[in-house]
Amino acid sequence: MHIEKRKKLSFLKRIFLIELFKGLMVTLKNQFRPHTTVEYPKERLVLKERFRGVPRLRMHPETAEELCVACGNCAEACPDNCITVVAETRASGKGKQPKIFIIDYERCCLCGLCVDPCPTKPISAIYMSHDYELASYTREKFITEKDRLYSGHEKREYKK
Amino acid sequence: MFRTTEMVINMGPQHPSTHGVLRLLLRLDGETVVDSKPVIGYLHRGIEKLSESKTYVQITPLTDRLDYVASFSENLGYIGAVEKLLGIEVPPRANYIRVILAELQRIASHLVWLATHALDIGAMSVFLYCFREREEILDLFESFCGARLTYNAVRIGGLYQDLPEGWVEECRKFCELFPSRMKEYEDLLTINRIWLQRTIGIGVISAEDAINMGLSGPMLRGSGVKWDIRKAYPYATYRDFDFDVPIGKNGDTYDRYLIRLEEMRQSRRIILQALDHLPDGEIRAKVPRRIKPPKGEAYHSVEGPRGEMGFYLISDGSEKPYRVRFRSPNFVNLQSLPRLVEGHLVADIVAIIGTLDVVLGCVDR
Numbered sequence: 001m002h003i004e005k006r007k008k009l010s011f012l013k014r015i016f017l018i019e020l021f022k023g024l025m026v027t028l029k030n031q032f033r034p035h036t037t038v039e040y041p042k043e044r045l046v047l048k049e050r051f052r053g054v055p056r057l058r059m060h061p062e063t064a065e066e067l068c069v070a071c072g073n074c075a076e077a078c079p080d081n082c083i084t085v086v087a088e089t090r091a092s093g094k095g096k097q098p099k100i101f102i103i104d105y106e107r108c109c110l111c112g113l114c115v116d117p118c119p120t121k122p123i124s125a126i127y128m129s130h131d132y133e134l135a136s137y138t139r140e141k142f143i144t145e146k147d148r149l150y151s152g153h154e155k156r157e158y159k160k
Numbered sequence: 161m162f163r164t165t166e167m168v169i170n171m172g173p174q175h176p177s178t179h180g181v182l183r184l185l186l187r188l189d190g191e192t193v194v195d196s197k198p199v200i201g202y203l204h205r206g207i208e209k210l211s212e213s214k215t216y217v218q219i220t221p222l223t224d225r226l227d228y229v230a231s232f233s234e235n236l237g238y239i240g241a242v243e244k245l246l247g248i249e250v251p252p253r254a255n256y257i258r259v260i261l262a263e264l265q266r267i268a269s270h271l272v273w274l275a276t277h278a279l280d281i282g283a284m285s286v287f288l289y290c291f292r293e294r295e296e297i298l299d300l301f302e303s304f305c306g307a308r309l310t311y312n313a314v315r316i317g318g319l320y321q322d323l324p325e326g327w328v329e330e331c332r333k334f335c336e337l338f339p340s341r342m343k344e345y346e347d348l349l350t351i352n353r354i355w356l357q358r359t360i361g362i363g364v365i366s367a368e369d370a371i372n373m374g375l376s377g378p379m380l381r382g383s384g385v386k387w388d389i390r391k392a393y394p395y396a397t398y399r400d401f402d403f404d405v406p407i408g409k410n411g412d413t414y415d416r417y418l419i420r421l422e423e424m425r426q427s428r429r430i431i432l433q434a435l436d437h438l439p440d441g442e443i444r445a446k447v448p449r450r451i452k453p454p455k456g457e458a459y460h461s462v463e464g465p466r467g468e469m470g471f472y473l474i475s476d477g478s479e480k481p482y483r484v485r486f487r488s489p490n491f492v493n494l495q496s497l498p499r500l501v502e503g504h505l506v507a508d509i510v511a512i513i514g515t516l517d518v519v520l521g522c523v524d525r
Binding site: 001002003019020022023025026027029030036048049050051052077078079109110111112113116117128 | 218292310409
């Protein structure tokens with residue numbers, strides 16, 4: 001399929017600057033369209049349900065027990081080696097639980113590959129949260145230990 | 161008495177018109193370019209070598225970061241190569257969704273090209289309008305896989321997740337809105353006399369030269385060569401769809417502009433066809449948990465927005481590939497730059513880099 005022939009401007013169109021006014025009409029029309037700019041951080045967009053922020057851990061929603069069984073599958077799947085898991089036997093019940101669980105957010109590339117192999121069914125223990133504001137003054141703050149993986153970080157609100 | 165001497169100057173690597181970190185060594189005679197030499201390597205991350213130390217699944221997030229404007233196409237190409245190695249048949253629903261997303265990605269990528277190309281030449285409002293529309297595509301991607309730039313949504317044997325509820329309607333809504341927005345860009349540029357003067361006859365490359373240099377994508381089709389991987393070696397389910405491959409005649413910047421605009425329309429056509437015939441069923445084939453392809457090699461290429469993106473893998477039977485090589489369209493297209501700019505003015509270099517649609521992340525892997 002050949003693209004259509006080049007448009008040649010006729011003499012009249014050339015004199016009356018038709019193409020210029022056509023372009024001006026477009027910009028004029030856009031003046032009356034609603035604004036698309038979002039004044040972050042004063043206003044924030046509504047995140048989609050599947051939004052991938054940094055990975056976090058979660059408790060069982062009903063029993064409030066630790067879901068993670070410290071199998072280390074997530075650490076193995078991680079392409080950046082940013083997850084460290086050390087297991088210990090559970091105080092109550094069978095199986096294991098994590099003694100140490102560290103995610104180094106400094107290296108995390110938010111790919112979500114750690115969620116795939118998580119064996120806890122039907123809710124996976126590790127999940128991609130909606131946290132995305134992660135700036136910090138020190139690098140140590142990116143090394144996130146178990147407590148903070150469960151609680152997340154507080155969100156700061158800005159007034160309009 | 162008055163003599164002019166040739167002067168060597170640098171353009172880039174941080175010049176905004178060089179689209180990232182391209183450095184051009186220019187030899188100028190007054191304002192005319194006598195010779196130029198692109199210098200690359202300011203964004204070298206060694207992804208090919210790095211991939212050899214990772215498993216097949218772990219490479220996928222790396223391919224996102226090759227051509228970060230069209231990361232879905234890169235994903236698709238790489239996963240296609242792994243699937244060839246393993247001999248996996250992908251379920252039809254997954255294939256259809258892959259095609260839809262790949263074509264959405266092509267539109268998004270061409271919108272970035274149109275935006276920055278127009279901005280380089282001096283049209284500011286096109287830039288804003290194009291990014292507004294691209295945002296809607298990114299929203300679609302976000303609701304599908306959760307990311308807006310580096311998707312990592314393709315998995316070996318299919319996709320990670322099915323489409324969310326209401327996604328098809330959202331996508332259809334975008335497709336309905338899009339032609340009217342396309343018309344606005346055309347009103348602003350196609351017959352604009354500044355645009356015509358800045359693009360017609362600039363950066364001409366003949367069909368023969370383009371083939372000899374190994375160019376692909378709109379750069380090749382602008383010179384009148386009908387070559388598209390989607391037609392030549394149909395991957396996914398491109399065989400099922402009815403679409404045209406636009407080709408140009410003169411091989412100049414204006415032709416490539418018209419071709420990319422037409423490609424966006426054709427992509428929309430493919431998306432609508434795929435949405436109409438979207439089959440039900442599984443979205444992921446049965447794949448072993450530990451992926452260990454048999455010994456052998458595979459090459460798979462896809463038609464990315466910039467041209468043929470090829471992935472070559474050699475497997476030695478272990479969990480990690482023995483060798484990984486990528487054929488990037490940006491790298492190959494960039495070598496035509498000295499030929500394109502020769503004899504033009506410095507201001508035209510900016511237009512020519514824009515028409516190459518170069519993404520430096522993919523140039524030096």
